[in-house]
Amino acid sequence: MATRLVCRSTCRSRLVAYLPSLQAAVHHMRAFSSYDERRQNTRHMEEPPEADSKTVWPDAILGPFGPTDKRFPLPGLVGARHQLVAPKQQELPFAKGLSDILSKELPQDRQAKVIVQAAANAQQMSEAEEDDVLLDDLSPSTLDTLEYVAQDCPELIRKDFMDLFPGFDVSRGRFTVITISQKTDNDMSAWSVDMESEREELLEQFVTAAQEICSFLQEAGFWADFIDPCSGRPFLGPYTNSTMFETDERYRHFGFTIDDLGCCKVISHHIWGTHAYVGCLFTNAAYNHPIIQELTEPRTYDEEECDQED
Numbered sequence: 001m002a003t004r005l006v007c008r009s010t011c012r013s014r015l016v017a018y019l020p021s022l023q024a025a026v027h028h029m030r031a032f033s034s035y036d037e038r039r040q041n042t043r044h045m046e047e048p049p050e051a052d053s054k055t056v057w058p059d060a061i062l063g064p065f066g067p068t069d070k071r072f073p074l075p076g077l078v079g080a081r082h083q084l085v086a087p088k089q090q091e092l093p094f095a096k097g098l099s100d101i102l103s104k105e106l107p108q109d110r111q112a113k114v115i116v117q118a119a120a121n122a123q124q125m126s127e128a129e130e131d132d133v134l135l136d137d138l139s140p141s142t143l144d145t146l147e148y149v150a151q152d153c154p155e156l157i158r159k160d161f162m163d164l165f166p167g168f169d170v171s172r173g174r175f176t177v178i179t180i181s182q183k184t185d186n187d188m189s190a191w192s193v194d195m196e197s198e199r200e201e202l203l204e205q206f207v208t209a210a211q212e213i214c215s216f217l218q219e220a221g222f223w224a225d226f227i228d229p230c231s232g233r234p235f236l237g238p239y240t241n242s243t244m245f246e247t248d249e250r251y252r253h254f255g256f257t258i259d260d261l262g263c264c265k266v267i268s269h270h271i272w273g274t275h276a277y278v279g280c281l282f283t284n285a286a287y288n289h290p291i292i293q294e295l296t297e298p299r300t301y302d303e304e305e306c307d308q309e310d
Contacts, residue, residue: 014151015287018140022182022209025148028294029216139271145183147271149255150287153177157253163242165234165282168223176292178213178281179254180206181269189259189266189274202277203229210235210281217283220291224283246278254280 019025071079140147153161153175161170182202186195210226214236217224228235232243244250247258247265256278257268269276285292 013287014149015292017148018144019146019148020143022146022180022205025146025180026209026212029213029291147181147183147269148178149181150176150178150292151254152287153282154253157250160250161282163240164244165225165237166240167238168225168284170282174284174286176283176285176287177254178283178292179251179256180210180279180281181272182206182277182279183272184275184277187274188277189261199277206277206279207235210279213281214283216291217285220285222283222285224281224285226279226281229279244280251278251280 017025019028153170158170158175161175182205184195184198184202186192186198188195188199206229214224214226225234225236227233227244229246232245232248233240246267249258251267252258255270257270259266259268259274266274267276267278268274269278
């Protein structure tokens, strides 16, 4: 299994992992979920408070018969006032009668903000292209048939997903896109009976695995949903008229190419070309969260173990 964690200072950070199968990705998530559940069920003994604690609590063992707090030497746990009241912060002088003309934003200021924002957007797109080059440097082994990429959704295109998820505010907080690409034996750009049969099999595998992955993320306290390849709509969220099929132009932002063949369009993978079946998940878990980074941990897989995942 080949893995790489690409960390950058910009919002276009991503995690890339190559796995032998889709069941292997589910196995990683299930292993982390089981570990986290055991950790949450572990009971911890409450330790007594330290002597220098600022909060007064009765002794955990002796209760009211324990030693008294030195800050309250008087009967009835009474102490001096200066020991309890925090010093007041010095207030900054406020200039009264200040005219709004000195604080109002001028047209030149607004123009400067627009120029700075445009320069930042150009730099972000340039660094996104550098990330695509890093993806090309990482190649899967001959046994890897699945590419798993988790990346921050760029701020510039978040508005394009608002109609797709009406029940979740994608403009606030984290918004991570997880693309799962499965290598296919048949060319997905040319229809055949074998291609159609393989496509239906991969569709069933993706929907089953995506449901489990979203379930693991939701149990960890995150929002998660995935796109149903048949309808192009969110599988778990409320109904919406907005769709995102596998030939949607938005996939270009995530490292894919959309080829126009004249009669139809087809998505192309940067390594496997049109020999790929692509699915997409969304979550507000950070791309570098342990439940997602678990995929970068080295692990060996047996055929019997992968068969049990089906």
